[in-house]
Amino acid sequence: xxxxxxxxxxxxxxxxxxxxxxxxxxxxxxxxxxxxxxxxxxxxxxxxxxxxxxxxxxxxxxxxxxxxxxxxxxxxxxxxxxxxxxxxxxxxxxxxxxxxxxxxxxxxxxxxxxxxxxxxxxxxxxxxxxxxxxxxxxxxxxxxxxxxxxxxxxxxxxxxxxxxxxxxxxxxxxxxxxxxxxxxxxxxxxxxxxxxxxxxxxxxxxxxxxxxxxxxxxxxxxxxxxxxxxxxxxxxxxxxxxxxxxxxxxxxxxxxxxxxxxxxxxxxxxxxxx
Amino acid sequence: xxxxxxxxxxxxxxxxxxxxxxxxxxxxxxxxxxxxxxxxxxxxxxxxxxxxxxxxxxxxxxxxxxxxxxxxxxxxxxxxxxxxxxxxxxxxxxxxxxxxxxxxxxxxxxxxxxxxxxxxxxxxxxxxxxxxxxxxxxxxxxxxxxxxxxxxxxxxxxxxxxxxxxxxxxxxxxxxxxxxxxxxxxxxxxxxxxxxxxxxx
Ligand SMILES: Nc1ncnc2c1ncn2[C@@H]1O[C@H](COP(=O)(O)OP(=O)(O)OP(=O)(O)O)[C@@H](O)[C@H]1O
Ligand SMILES: [Mg+2]
Numbered sequence: 001x002x003x004x005x006x007x008x009x010x011x012x013x014x015x016x017x018x019x020x021x022x023x024x025x026x027x028x029x030x031x032x033x034x035x036x037x038x039x040x041x042x043x044x045x046x047x048x049x050x051x052x053x054x055x056x057x058x059x060x061x062x063x064x065x066x067x068x069x070x071x072x073x074x075x076x077x078x079x080x081x082x083x084x085x086x087x088x089x090x091x092x093x094x095x096x097x098x099x100x101x102x103x104x105x106x107x108x109x110x111x112x113x114x115x116x117x118x119x120x121x122x123x124x125x126x127x128x129x130x131x132x133x134x135x136x137x138x139x140x141x142x143x144x145x146x147x148x149x150x151x152x153x154x155x156x157x158x159x160x161x162x163x164x165x166x167x168x169x170x171x172x173x174x175x176x177x178x179x180x181x182x183x184x185x186x187x188x189x190x191x192x193x194x195x196x197x198x199x200x201x202x203x204x205x206x207x208x209x210x211x212x213x214x215x216x217x218x219x220x221x222x223x224x225x226x227x228x229x230x231x232x233x234x235x236x237x238x239x240x241x242x243x244x245x246x247x248x249x250x251x252x253x254x255x256x257x258x259x260x261x262x263x264x265x266x267x268x269x270x271x272x273x274x
Numbered sequence: 275x276x277x278x279x280x281x282x283x284x285x286x287x288x289x290x291x292x293x294x295x296x297x298x299x300x301x302x303x304x305x306x307x308x309x310x311x312x313x314x315x316x317x318x319x320x321x322x323x324x325x326x327x328x329x330x331x332x333x334x335x336x337x338x339x340x341x342x343x344x345x346x347x348x349x350x351x352x353x354x355x356x357x358x359x360x361x362x363x364x365x366x367x368x369x370x371x372x373x374x375x376x377x378x379x380x381x382x383x384x385x386x387x388x389x390x391x392x393x394x395x396x397x398x399x400x401x402x403x404x405x406x407x408x409x410x411x412x413x414x415x416x417x418x419x420x421x422x423x424x425x426x427x428x429x430x431x432x433x434x435x436x437x438x439x440x441x442x443x444x445x446x447x448x449x450x451x452x453x454x455x456x457x458x459x460x461x462x463x464x465x466x467x468x469x470x471x472x473x474x475x
Contacts, residue, residue, distance in 0.1 A: 037353065152371055159363050162353060169320045169340040171368045217396040218356035 029230030044202035046099030052198035053106030060113030126197030306474030384415035
């Protein structure tokens with residue numbers, strides 16, 4: 001079994017999947033920490049539905065999907081984050097309303113045009129084993145961008161996430177960091193959609209951060225642990241998917257959920273023993 | 275030029291028209307009933323409250339530090355940050371991306387002075403008074419030019435207040451920090467001897 005798996009790992013398309021997938025998973029997990037702490041956990045979900053709608057529209061119009069979707073999703077990320085801050089309305093309500101509308105629109109456009117063909121299906125559920133070199137390059141570039149931003153602006157992103165008013169009182173440009181976080185989120189969703197699918201990408205944002213929160217009490221630790229958990233779940237998911245011949249994206253989500261539950265159980269056991 | 279000069283200021287939600295000047299090394303108390311706008315005045319100076327008319331003149335390069343009234347920090351939010359990380363925030367400055375050795379030392383000094391131990395602990399595991407000490411350490415370790423304190427002693431025990439008075443006088447005398455402090459405690463007039471008292475109504 002392991003031998004078979006190792007052989008599977010040597011295929012080009014598998015290597016591409018592993019590189020691009022693990023990079024995106026780690027980036028999503030790091031961003032996820034910020035988003036769940038700012039209570040924007042749903043933004044990933046909302047944006048992915050908007051991304052899906054844009055891709056199906058592009059598909060119907062015979063335009064390049066990612067290029068078409070990118071500006072729409074980035075704009076949506078800015079709108080959601082800025083509007084909910086300025087107006088102090090519940091971010092979750094705005095996201096739920098806008099994104100379910102977008103999803104419905106996507107489904108209608110799809111039905112009116114070509115119907116559910118394979119490329120629409122790929123946006124919904126991802127196609128991790130069908131990535132090309134361009135996808136790998138894109139994920140690599142994106143991860144470098146995100147990781148660099150996190151290293152350079154780590155302390156500011158931390159203060160921003162902790163309390164925006166306090167960040168302002170220190171003279172930090174809150175809008176800039178807000179925009180940066182929106183941009184990074186939108187880019188992760190767009191790239192991740194190819195791999196995980198619109199329906200599952202948001203779980204890469206939420207699960208590792210949720211699990212890491214159970215394990216760490218400092219901000220730096222939670223970020224690092226979140227990335228680590230994302231990587232473990234990603235490889236575990238790929239392994240499960242190969243072994244039981246299951247869809248990769250869904251297997252990764254299951255691995256994430258399993259790890260989360262495992263941690264909860266272990267933590268409760270530890271408390272019982274103490 | 276004064277450190278801070280407030281001219282005919284009128285802010286959202288509050289009735290007072292406020293004017294005053296704060297010089298280096300000066301301490302001004304702000305008093306007044308609940309809801310009279312003391313916190314709003316501090317927030318206005320920080321650019322966090324809407325100004326209706328009048329002006330606030332303040333040099334942009336000044337180091338500002340702010341201790342909000344307790345509820346402003348979302349401790350109930352269970353934020354996963356260690357005490358050390360929170361106090362170090364005070365050393366953040368525009369154009370400063372990373373904390374250096376000096377920053378870490380200043381933070382350690384302030385935490386030691388406020389007798390904060392367990393610095394790797396999570397903020398959510400502290401009591402109200404301990405949180406207050408952390409917020410004060412964060413502001414004081416920044417060695418500010420202008421310090422805005424919103425009921426800084428709320429929740430502090432006798433030892434905590436003693437440390438606070440002592441530390442505050444240090445900043446005022448040695449660093450010539452200008453201090454604006456909201457308080458309800460009349461005894462503090464005698465202890466801290468403010469240069470002015472502004473009463474809002
Ligand atoms: N977001 C808001 N919306 C409406 N009114 C507000 C808001 N924030 C403050 N106020 C009003 O502004 C006034 C001043 O509030 P502020 O918090 O500045 O009072 P304070 O003097 O600090 O009171 P306390 O002694 O209780 O801390 C209050 O009457 C309050 O009701
Ligand atoms: Mg107040």
